[in-house]
Amino acid sequence: MPQTDPVPSVFDAATAVTRTEGGGLVADLDPGWDVGAGVLNGGYLLAVVARAALVGSPHPHPVALSASFLRATGPGPAALAVTAGPAGRTLAHSSVVLAGPDGPTLSAQVTTATLTGEPPAYSAAPPPEATPVERCLPPVDDGSLAHPLPEVGLRTRVHTRLDPVTAGWAVARPSDEPVMRAWVRLADGREPDPLALLLFADALPPTSWAIGRFGWAPTVQLQVLVRALPAPGWCLVEARASEIAGGWLDEDYRIWDSTGRLVAQSRQLARLPR
Amino acid sequence: MPQTDPVPSVFDAATAVTRTEGGGLVADLDPGWDVGAGVLNGGYLLAVVARAALVGSPHPHPVALSASFLRATGPGPAALAVTAGPAGRTLAHSSVVLAGPDGPTLSAQVTTATLTGEPPAYSAAPPPEATPVERCLPPVDDGSLAHPLPEVGLRTRVHTRLDPVTAGWAVARPSDEPVMRAWVRLADGREPDPLALLLFADALPPTSWAIGRFGWAPTVQLQVLVRALPAPGWCLVEARASEIAGGWLDEDYRIWDSTGRLVAQSRQLARLPR
16 A cells, blocks of 8 residues: 555644754744734744744753743744753753744743653642533534634634633623633644643633633733643643733643643733723 | 931842943842852842843833743853843833853843732732741751751841741651742841842742752743732742652742732742752
8 A cells, every 4th residue: 555645734834943044944924823813823933932942952842931922923934043052961941032024023931851751750730620522612603602712713723622611701601710621632633742732821712701801811921831741632721810910910721631641831921801 | 317328238239230331231149149059049140130121121020030040150240131122001021141251041031011009800819828927937947957948148138937837848757748838038128029029939948848859959940920019028938849740840939928919920940859
């Protein structure tokens, strides 16, 4: 039987970074990963930035990435300026600046290392009780929802199955608690890895939606820690705000793989929707 | 009555940043803020970095700071290279690289803004029940402790009163939980502000000590969010690891002021002591 070419991953293609003849790194940011109004999703951008950091690193995985979102980033050609820091046997550091035609839009610190499958020595973050995927909200609005997920590019790239227990906001019954859970996976069938976890760490609507404060909550600064290589299958994401004050909102994400292992943690500071 | 000069703050002097004739920013890192072996405390360095970011910012407070610790930083002259990002009415971004005589040792993203005293619209992080300061462990070891706090410079600069409930490790009864609480304040009597909160966000011994894993746990990457202007008095700090795996440790800090208000949150990725 002739070998067939593997289907290329939409995610891998959209986050690809290539070296120019001049030696710089560039990406062609894909308009399909938007969150509305031509603005690209933050997690998608983190995956692109991490790929740029990995190009010159002796290690294969991003384990810590902190980014300041300087301006909204749109699709099209972008340059990635990498400043390599120390690189050792255990980890390597670099700084990456993503710039579009109008200048820098995202500036990040990236730490790369080599993650293993070693089981945790201590774990205090078991996965929460979540509704099974098949009983979560339908992926496409069937007309029953008062506030469905907006039909933006990101939702066609990341399958997002909202847990009805934390999706009262979608049926006009917002909660008192800014908490949201969902199962996520790449729509292209590609299994999760540390790059996909960076994407997932900013994949849900603003946590403030859970309490009925709809609107745009722009990320100001976001840190993601990748803690383990994820197993294949759906990942469970829980987002939680612990303090809303003075127009600012924090969002903590925890992500577990299909075996229930904690694979990523993130925290962002965002502006509260008006 | 003649006005007396106010006593200068040791913290303010040690974190001062000055502009050179060439226009650059420099600091003279104070050997008194070490954590042993001539290595300066990470939180102390964050305060210096934040001061550099504030020099060119229209806003007075650091609200988000993410730093990669490239190498251990020792005392002495240091240069601070600031790359200003966009600055608006609400916030301003910048990147700061701290370099000693042997090159960069710390690289950070800083967001500055103007914090207010506005009460929170939502808060899910009340202070934990903590032992009152006067019943915490003595600041200086009276010989009764199996594992007292090391007598490093940092402890003479930051009064650190360990809650005995989470200090079993100090009396040879380590816990199963990597959690540590302490009251902290500047030894010079200066009241807390956002810069001091950056210091406090890395002021405790490694959380792994709580479970009896002593040794050095070098910070790899640390994010601090400052959420409110702290009231005068002691701050309560709680540090907690939620996952220890593959030689890596996360540490979450939450800091409350003397009124019980959440004023800062931080998360770091560190290497586990051997």
